[in-house]
Every structure is written in structure tokens, then in C-alpha cells.
Amino acid sequence: MNYSIGFDVYGTLVDPVDMGLHLENLIGDKASEFGQLWHDKKVEYAFRRGLMQQYADFTVCTQQALQYCLNVYQLSLSTADQQQLMARFAELSAFDDVIPGLKKLVQQGHQLAAFSNGPELSVRKLMTNSHVLPHLQHVISVDDLQTYKPNPDVYQYLMRRMHADMNSCMMVSSNPWDVIGAKSAGLQAVWVKRSPSKLFDPWEIQPDLIVSDLCELAEVLNS
Missing domain, CATH: 1.10.150.240 (Putative phosphatase; domain 2)
Incomplete structure (x- = not known):
């Protein structure tokens, strides 16, 4: 899928x-x-x-x-x-796994977007400087709605912008609160556990999938 x-x-x-x-x-x-x-x-x-x-x-x-x-x-x-x-x-570096992982996901046919609390122009500049932008189809900002994640409205907006539904739209984040927000809005959600010491919040809402990086995500989605 x-x-x-x-x-x-x-x-x-x-x-x-x-x-x-x-x-x-x-x-x-x-x-x-x-x-x-x-x-x-x-x-x-x-x-x-x-x-x-x-x-x-x-x-x-x-x-x-x-x-x-x-x-x-x-x-x-x-x-x-x-x-x-x-x-x-605007000059932050991408994690080492990001570009290889995104390349694999694009090759698998997935539609990819940067989805941020940051203003779109700022995020585009950051994605350009970090060499990530060529591997994305969209840059989507909560600034369009003038509110912030984890407001359910912003996750609904992500689905509308990507012309997807709850079954086909997935949020990927290293922030547990973002994963919980997406899940509570009905999306599928993946937690990127970037450090072994990181803990997920002990809520009734848990991620659909936990991966260590984006390359592992690509492997799982391709299996």
C-alpha cells in the first residue's frame, strides 16, 4: 500500500x-x-x-x-x-538517515511532505539548505490555519492537502506528543525513536509503529 x-x-x-x-x-x-x-x-x-x-x-x-x-x-x-x-x-543539518530513507520511500511510491509548526517559507529554506527538499512533494505548515500541532484541525488539514484519508495518511515524528496528536485525530502514526534513552508517554494512545530511523521505516513499509 x-x-x-x-x-x-x-x-x-x-x-x-x-x-x-x-x-x-x-x-x-x-x-x-x-x-x-x-x-x-x-x-x-x-x-x-x-x-x-x-x-x-x-x-x-x-x-x-x-x-x-x-x-x-x-x-x-x-x-x-x-x-x-x-x-x-535555516542551516540545521538533516539526520544521516533522512535523505537515504526518503529516497527509498519515494521509490516505493509514497507521497511525502514536510509538515511543520514553522512558517512555510522558513521550512522551505531549511529543507533546501539541508538538501531534503528535492525528496519531498509538499511542504505544509500549520501557519495556514494559524494554530499549532497537536490541534486535531492541523492533522485534518494534512490529509486534505495530501488528498488522503485516515487509512492512507501517516504522520511520522520523533515527538511523542505529535504522534499522540495525529493518532487522536484518526491518522496512522509512527514514532521515530532517535535515542535508546527516549521514552514514549504512558498514554492510552500509542504509535502504530516504532522505528529507529527513516531507513528502517522504508524497510518496514516495503515488507
């Missing part, structure tokens, strides 16, 4: 904490902790805005999360340095 597959971007296709050298140059030995907190906080801010129905695009969430982290670590960066860090999000 051929699927219409939506891939989460940050954490699934590219590493959102892959800011290493850039953060180290500006922040020092707390760069890894800072990067993880920054990622977690911007996702939290998107959740808040979705629930409050006070939408601002993901760039705003990212900027405000950066300011929060600077406050936590009692750091001060110039406006130029902050803008430089923000710009680096």
Missing part, C-alpha cells in the same frame, strides 16, 4: 539542537543545555498559543524562548548576535 506521509521537521528530519558550534561561540560550555532548553521552551510556547488561541508564528515562539533561556542563564547577547542565532535555524 502507498501512503501519504507527513514528516515532522524539527527533531525528525533535522536536529533542532544542532546549534553546537554557534551556541558555544556565544555561550560557552552551557551550550548543549541551553540548546535543549531553547527547543523545549519554544515548543511549550507554541502549545500555549494554540490553547489560548493567541496565534503568532513559530519564529515569535523561537525568539521569545531564546530570551527566556538568556534570562535563565543570566546572559546578555546583542541584537545582532540574537539575530545570528535565529538565522542558524
